[in-house]
Amino acid sequence: MNFANELRRKSIHAASSVFPIAYWFIDKRTMLLILGPMLIVWLIIEALRHHSPTVGGLVKRYFGGLFRDFEDKALSGAAYVLIANVLTIALFPKEVAIPGLLMLSISDALASLVGMSVGGPRFLGKSWSGSAAFFVSAAAIALTTLPDHPIAGVIAAAVTTVVEALPLRWRHFRIDDNFSIPLSAGLSLIAAMRLFA
Structure with missing residues (x-):
């Protein structure tokens, strides 16, 4: 995927931050x-x-450049983002769900765009520059949304950065990072908040 399409894709991805922001104000x-x-x-x-050639053709015609190759035969990233939002909000306390979902929408988008534009050495297929952008933005999100738990926020940002960089699989299935990011953020935040209470 070229940078222009990646920018469009990640702009939409970042726009999903509207969900955790809205969640800040409602139950x-x-x-x-x-x-x-x-x-x-x-x-x-x-x-x-x-399953519908007509619908599939329309989607491909107008949005084809936004899909990754493997999404032709799988769920799109947008579907995973919605599923992840539902699961994260259902499973975690509000104070944990919000930073986890902001990391998904903002930190993941920044990591991809910085990684593509800056480049540099790579580890497990991810650039160090992208991972650095993820960590800095994730830490900023955690420190902003959880100001009373700075240590827990930084630990969760570090854990989530590592998880985002890993090519996670379960049996033959690739675990989408739209799942792994908010879930690892939520779990690590809860654990670190209890440890450093």
Whole structure:
């Protein structure tokens, strides 16, 4: 994928920060009632994209440049983002879910764009510059949203940076980083907040 399409893709990805920002002001039940129907509608679109030549052709014509090659036969990143938002909000306390989802929307987008534009040495397929951008932005998010837990925030940012860089798999399935980022952020935040309470 060229940089222009990656920029468009990650701009949409970053725009998903509207969900954790909205969650800051409303309760869990209301947020899930908003996201649940959105997820159902999107999964229907995904099914039609794969099984209806007409819908698939329209999606490819107008948005084809935004899809990675493997998404031609799999769920799109947008579907995983919606699923991750629903799961993270359902599973974690609000104070943990919000920074985890902001790391997903903002830090992941920055890591990709910085990695492509700056480049440099790579480790496990990810550039050091991209990982550095992820860590700095994730730490800033954690410190801003959890000012009373600075140590936990930095630890969670470091853990999530490592997880984002790893090519995680379960059996033959690739674990999408749209799942691994907010879940690892949430778990590491909870653990570190208890450890350094």
